[in-house]
Amino acid sequence: MKTKISALFVICFLTIGAFAQTNLNNYKYIIVPNKFDFLKEADQYQLNSLTEFLFNKYGFLALMEGSTYPDDVLKNRCLALKSNLIKDSSMFKTRVAIELKNCNDQVVYTSEMGESREKEYQRAYTEALRNTFKSIEALNYKYVPSTTPSVEVSQEAEIKNEVSKEIQQLKEEIQNLKKEKEIAVVEKVVPKVEAVPQVPVKEAIIEKVETVNTPAIKEMSTGVLYAQAIENGFQLVDSTPKVVYKIKKTGIADVYLVENKNATLYKKGSNWILEYYENNVLKQEPLDIKF
Incomplete structure (x- = not known):
């Protein structure tokens, strides 16, 4: 026994x-x-x-x-x-x-x-x-990559999918807002053109619509920001050094969410663009970032 x-x-x-x-x-x-x-x-x-x-x-x-x-x-x-x-x-x-x-x-x-x-x-x-x-x-450890997605990796993928959905929803809301503004501008401009015959209706509408559709773009800041890696993203510091922004990674390459600011940061060509709304006006601010 x-x-x-x-x-x-x-x-x-x-x-x-x-x-x-x-x-x-x-x-x-x-x-x-x-x-x-x-x-x-x-x-x-x-x-x-x-x-x-x-x-x-x-x-x-x-x-x-x-x-x-x-x-x-x-x-x-x-x-x-x-x-x-x-x-x-x-x-x-x-x-x-x-x-x-x-x-x-x-x-x-x-x-x-x-x-x-x-x-x-x-x-x-x-x-x-x-x-x-x-x-x-005594375990005789030897690293063997897992052949099946782990629970942790699956949870990370779910988080990325949620972030991607939020970004897509934000883009759709921006597009809808632009369309609403375009319609409102056309309705306001047409009566004004009738009162001033010397200005062609087509040119007046196009001029006003282009003004609304084009975001206000600031000049490139002369200060260079340096990217320092943190958990899930980077912190952007100036030369003093002072933390200017904290950005979080998303499921889309070269697209970041700006912490504590209703804004996104993305790469356009060779430039980084900070995009946000100020007084219902879409603005874009180029940033000089060194990663």
């Missing part, structure tokens, strides 16, 4: 380990925080640096939080897992474990507890951390 129970326990352990390995293999990067929650300083006792080193040692691509991220993880943050160190210490032991969360803040893996009986903090935390990585080493 004891033999059967032991065999069942081993099978369950191997099954859980295989599932965890397959699950982690679908993620390409591990992001290590600059500071763990239970410590007072960034990289205290060099635990964060050691965590990054050990992840890289066992086959992962570890990135320190706030460093320059690769292009693929900037486009899809769900390729990366966020790591954290959990402390569970007693009077005579220092015990820690590694916890990994996905981009939806869901825990996908928790390592076994690593222990140390050292009394000096530096040695105790270092030894316990190395011991907890033994269970991670």
Whole structure:
């Protein structure tokens, strides 16, 4: 009976380990925080640096939080897992474990507890951390791109579709507003032409309609704005440096939504155009942006 129970326990352990390995293999990067929650300083006792080193040692691509991220993880943050160190210490032991969360803040893996009986903090935390990585080493991690769209990627696609729909709806509303203004201008101009016969009706209507349809375009600002990457977009700063605008990516290439301003930014030819309404007048402002 004891033999059967032991065999069942081993099978369950191997099954859980295989599932965890397959699950982690679908993620390409591990992001290590600059500071763990239970410590007072960034990289205290060099635990964060050691965590990054050990992840890289066992086959992962570890990135320190706030460093320059690769292009693929900037486009899809769900390729990366966020790591954290959990402390569970007693009077005579220092015990820690590694916890990994996905981009939806869901825990996908928790390592076994690593222990140390050292009394000096530096040695105790270092030894316990190395011991907890033994269970991670046993996973034999190797990145395997997922062949099916993940839940995270699907959710990102849904967000992009919603943004695209909002942009399309905004464009349709702008077109409808233009048509309404054109009709109103024609109705106002025709009686005026009758009162002034010397002005041809056709020329008067065209002149007025062109005035309404052409957005007010400001001169190119002499100040150059520099694009700095932020989450889901960029912040545009001047030379002081001062943040002038924050722009968010959309599902359309070279089209951005301007944060805290009812405006869009898009590329026309080699120029960037900031488009918005002011007193019901559509205006376009060219910007000199360096990406």
